[in-house]
Amino acid sequence: MPKRWVTHFLFLAAGSTLSLICGLWFGRPVLWLLAVLSLYLANTLRHLYFLDIALDREKKIKTFEMRGLWSEIFARANSQQCKLRSRKANYRRLLREVRQSTDALTDAGIILNSESEIQWFNPAATRLLGFDPQRDMNQRIGNFLRHPDFLNYLENSDSEPVTVPSPINDTDHLSVQIIPYGIEQRMVIARDITHPLQLEGMRRDFVANASHELRSPLTVIGGYLDGLSGDQDLPESWVAPIDEMRHQVDRMTKILQDLIELSRMEADGKEVKQVFVSVPDLLKRIQQEFVVRGSTPELVFNVSIEAGLLGSESELYSIFHNLITNAVRFTPDDGKVEVNWLVEGTVAVFTVVDNGIGIPDELVSRITERFFRVDSGRSREMGGTGLGLAIVKHALQRHDGALVIETQLGKGSSFRCEFPESRIVLRHAVPQVVI
Amino acid sequence: MEIEDLRHHTSRRFNEDLEHVRNSVLNMGGFVEEQLSRALKALSDADSELGLKVGHDDHKVDRMEVKIDEECSRILATRSPAAGDLRLIIATIKTITDLERIGDEAEKIGLLAARLAGLEQPRSSYRELRNLARLVKQMVRDAMDAFARLDVEGAIAVVKADEDVDDEYEMIYRQSITFMMEDPRAISRVMDLTWTARALERIGDHAKNICEYVIFLVHGTDIRHTAMEKVEAEVAQAAIRQESDS
Numbered sequence: 001m002p003k004r005w006v007t008h009f010l011f012l013a014a015g016s017t018l019s020l021i022c023g024l025w026f027g028r029p030v031l032w033l034l035a036v037l038s039l040y041l042a043n044t045l046r047h048l049y050f051l052d053i054a055l056d057r058e059k060k061i062k063t064f065e066m067r068g069l070w071s072e073i074f075a076r077a078n079s080q081q082c083k084l085r086s087r088k089a090n091y092r093r094l095l096r097e098v099r100q101s102t103d104a105l106t107d108a109g110i111i112l113n114s115e116s117e118i119q120w121f122n123p124a125a126t127r128l129l130g131f132d133p134q135r136d137m138n139q140r141i142g143n144f145l146r147h148p149d150f151l152n153y154l155e156n157s158d159s160e161p162v163t164v165p166s167p168i169n170d171t172d173h174l175s176v177q178i179i180p181y182g183i184e185q186r187m188v189i190a191r192d193i194t195h196p197l198q199l200e201g202m203r204r205d206f207v208a209n210a211s212h213e214l215r216s217p218l219t220v221i222g223g224y225l226d227g228l229s230g231d232q233d234l235p236e237s238w239v240a241p242i243d244e245m246r247h248q249v250d251r252m253t254k255i256l257q258d259l260i261e262l263s264r265m266e267a268d269g270k271e272v273k274q275v276f277v278s279v280p281d282l283l284k285r286i287q288q289e290f291v292v293r294g295s296t297p298e299l300v301f302n303v304s305i306e307a308g309l310l311g312s313e314s315e316l317y318s319i320f321h322n323l324i325t326n327a328v329r330f331t332p333d334d335g336k337v338e339v340n341w342l343v344e345g346t347v348a349v350f351t352v353v354d355n356g357i358g359i360p361d362e363l364v365s366r367i368t369e370r371f372f373r374v375d376s377g378r379s380r381e382m383g384g385t386g387l388g389l390a391i392v393k394h395a396l397q398r399h400d401g402a403l404v405i406e407t408q409l410g411k412g413s414s415f416r417c418e419f420p421e422s423r424i425v426l427r428h429a430v431p432q433v434v435i
Numbered sequence: 436m437e438i439e440d441l442r443h444h445t446s447r448r449f450n451e452d453l454e455h456v457r458n459s460v461l462n463m464g465g466f467v468e469e470q471l472s473r474a475l476k477a478l479s480d481a482d483s484e485l486g487l488k489v490g491h492d493d494h495k496v497d498r499m500e501v502k503i504d505e506e507c508s509r510i511l512a513t514r515s516p517a518a519g520d521l522r523l524i525i526a527t528i529k530t531i532t533d534l535e536r537i538g539d540e541a542e543k544i545g546l547l548a549a550r551l552a553g554l555e556q557p558r559s560s561y562r563e564l565r566n567l568a569r570l571v572k573q574m575v576r577d578a579m580d581a582f583a584r585l586d587v588e589g590a591i592a593v594v595k596a597d598e599d600v601d602d603e604y605e606m607i608y609r610q611s612i613t614f615m616m617e618d619p620r621a622i623s624r625v626m627d628l629t630w631t632a633r634a635l636e637r638i639g640d641h642a643k644n645i646c647e648y649v650i651f652l653v654h655g656t657d658i659r660h661t662a663m664e665k666v667e668a669e670v671a672q673a674a675i676r677q678e679s680d681s
Contacts, residue, residue: 135584139438140458143583146465167580170472170572 008069012040051077107191108174114184116140116154128190130168141188150176157186163193173197208263211256218256222249251385258387261318262370265394272398276425277316278308279341279350286321296333297354299324302340307348308425315395322388323352323415329384331356331412348419355412364405368393392417399423436519436653436677438585444520452510453523456503460527460534463499464579467538470496471575471638474545475568478561478631483552489545496538500531519652526652530582533641533648537575540634540641547627547634554624563610564632567603571635574600574642581649587670590646595663600639607632 015036023032047070054077066074102109108125110118117138118131125131131144142151147164157178166172174190181187225246228234234242280303287301309316320339327337331354338353359367359374366372371386396403400420407413441457442450470489477486507524510516516524574593581589611629615622650658650666654673658666 130580132584135586139583140454142458142465143461144580146461146468146579148462148466148469151462151465165472167576 004069004072011068015040047074050074054081107189110141110188110190112141112186112188116142116186119185125190128166128168128172128174128192145176153178163197166192204263204266207259208267211259211263215253215256215260218249218253222246222253225249255385255387258385258391262387262391262394265315265391265398268398272312272315274310275312276308277311277313279303279316279348280306280308282313282317283320283339283341286317286324289321290324290328297328297331297335297337297356299328300336300338302338302342304340304342305348306426307341307343309348309399309419310423310425311399312395315398319392319395319399319417320350322392323350323417326384326388327352327354327356327413327415330354335412343424346421348424350417350419351414353412353414358409358411358413359405359407360409361407364407367405368403436522436585440519441523449514449520452506452514453516453520456506456510456527457523459499459503459506460530461579461583463496463503463531463534464575464582466499467496467534467541468572468575468579470538470541471544471572474541474548475572477545478548478551478568479565481548481552481556483549486545486547486549486552490542490549493538493542496535500535503531504528522652522655526648529648530645533644537638537641540638543634544631547631551624551627551631561628563607564628564635567600567607567632567635570596570600570603571639571642574639578642578645578649581646585649585653587650587653587674590649591667591670593646594643594658594666597639597643600636604632604636 016033019032019036020029023029026032047066051074054074102122105122105124108122108128110121110125110129110131113119117140118136119138121131121133121136126133129145136144142154145151145164145167147162149162150164153159153162153176157180161175161177163173163175166174172192172194175193176188176190179187179189225242229239229242229246283301283303287299290299324337324339331337335355337356338351340349340351340353342349363374367374368389370390373384373386393403396417400423402418404416404418405413406416441453444450444453470492473485474489476482477489507528510524514520574596577589577593577596580586581593608629611625611632614625647657647659650656650670654670654677656669656673658669661669
């Protein structure tokens with residue numbers, strides 16, 4: 001027991017004994033004891049009352065007129081109150097700061113519970129999505145953001161973020177992302193991407209138009225150069241320059257073709273036609289092209305399955321052709337390039353493995369960028385356009401595929417394209433039309 | 436009636452069922468809105484593939500309608516709802532019919548767009564239609580918002596907006612007649628255009644119907660075939676009545 005209580009009880013016992021003695025002196029011990037104890041009780045009740053009121057008002061209690069146990073208890077209560085008050089003020093400040101910062105956000109933020117009901121949102125959500133702070137709390141978010149893509153995303157949060165037209169103004173576009181956190185809570189972030197989308201569109205149009213416009217003058221120049229190079233009367237000193245010019249015109253035409261192909265794929269959006277393409281036949285065709293060309297590194301085709309893919313033939317051709325050309329280009333003449341087409345588990349895999357020069361690790365993530373070259377001098381010499389892998393990446397994305405690159409500098413690289421189950425068609429499943 | 440009124444039953448299952456019906460209607464609405472905007476995009480971009488896709492996807496709307504209808508019948512049979520719950524079920528059954536019709540009109544626009552895409556685009560590239568399209572799209576969206584929020588004011592605003600749509604349609608109609616008289620070779624194209632405008636005008640009417648059901652759902656007053664001034668007075672009265680009830 002704390003010391004203050006021991007003292008308190010000692011005092012109480014002493015008081016009671018004293019009153020008993022006094023009572024015995026006057027011949028009324030019970031009455032005296034009762035009177036003293038009543039006084040004690042009254043005093044206790046008075047203090048309790050103070051305590052109760054003080055706790056209610058959260059105010060400091062004056063302790064200077066109290067003594068003994070009570071003054072100690074009240075002092076402790078006061079210090080607790082003080083602590084509580086400052087903590088409260090702290091929380092309030094913190095909350096205000098958090099609220100101010102979320103209010104200042106330009107992206108809409110919405111917090112959902114496990115039922116996808118709106119628990120909280122910031123003013124940007126009102127601006128971008130038209131949510132009403134008075135009425136829309138505890139309503140399912142799908143009731144206001146009704147776009148089918150978003151509803152789909154809401155159900156399978158692990159898919160990619162979606163772009164949907166704004167519910168207020170459908171010329172505006174929002175990129176919406178759902179982030180799970182806490183216990184079954186989710187946060188929805190919506191960002192206005194109208195302007196970036198417009199810029200992207202302008203860039204795409206510019207590239208597409210520029211490539212188209214450049215192609216016709218180039219064809220004319222190429223035509224004349226072809227004519228000139230075949231001319232018998234051409235002075236000897238002009239032969240080499242004309243050949244070089246023809247060479248450069250060819251290269252430029254190739255770059256333009258690649259650019260046009262890229263911008264066409266971009267303009268078509270994400271969806272690609274679902275036509276059956278026989279991959280073994282396609283690979284056979286590519287193999288023949290390389291045989292005719294007489295490529296120097298040894299080229300081995302391992303087509304172990306008869307499976308085909310659903311997609312666009314020209315784009316699949318681009319993927320395979322670009323990857324094989326790259327491998328051949330960066331593999332020394334005594335090297336070996338292996339092309340495989342197989343099924344692993346549920347995915348179909350196309351791989352090109354070479355033992356060529358490889359790619360430095362830190363550059364692997366960048367090699368699918370447009371015009372990015374590991375060694376610009378060398379690849380230009382080899383006749384690359386710098387767009388091949390960008391085309392591969394784009395075309396693969398349109399076929400729901402993924403590109404995995406493994407490489408070791410000096411030892412070779414492996415490019416691996418994975419196609420999901422939904423794209424694979426086994427040969428016997430294709431209906432044969434008999435006439 | 437407020438949204439909270441739909442969640443106060445002792446049976447949690449019943450609450451969930453009603454909420455689910457409401458959510459399904461809004462999901463269906465979202466899909467129909469998307470169908471409409473894709474159909475209109477097909478028209479303005481002369482994208483025949485998109486137009487055909489809209490036509491192809493219409494069966495999804497039909498399937499949604501059948502499913503919600505079944506669920507409503509099940510609730511009617513097993514729960515015998517009363518008052519606000521009953522109004523919700525009735526309003527839902529009517530709303531999905533109108534949504535399905537909007538879907539059909541969107542399909543029609545999509546198919547017309549696919550056909551028009553093959554023809555030469557007029558210089559105006561359907562500018563006159565664009566305004567009508569914008570109005571109608573806004574109406575459908577506002578109607579679904581009013582349904583989601585049980586917002587009577589919003590619903591009345593949509594009912595009023597239908598007049599603008601009718602005016603706009605009238606204008607396109609007259610313009611089309613002039614075009615056809617000026618250049619008989621354009622008749623088939625202009626006819627298709629008029630059909631599109633007609634479909635849009637019909638969609639506006641369906642959106643208006645949905646808003647009338649929202650008012651019925653909230654206040655229990657039927658405002659169909661009533662003049663606008665009377666509607667507002669009636670709604671105000673119903674609001675006062677409900678206030679005094681609670």
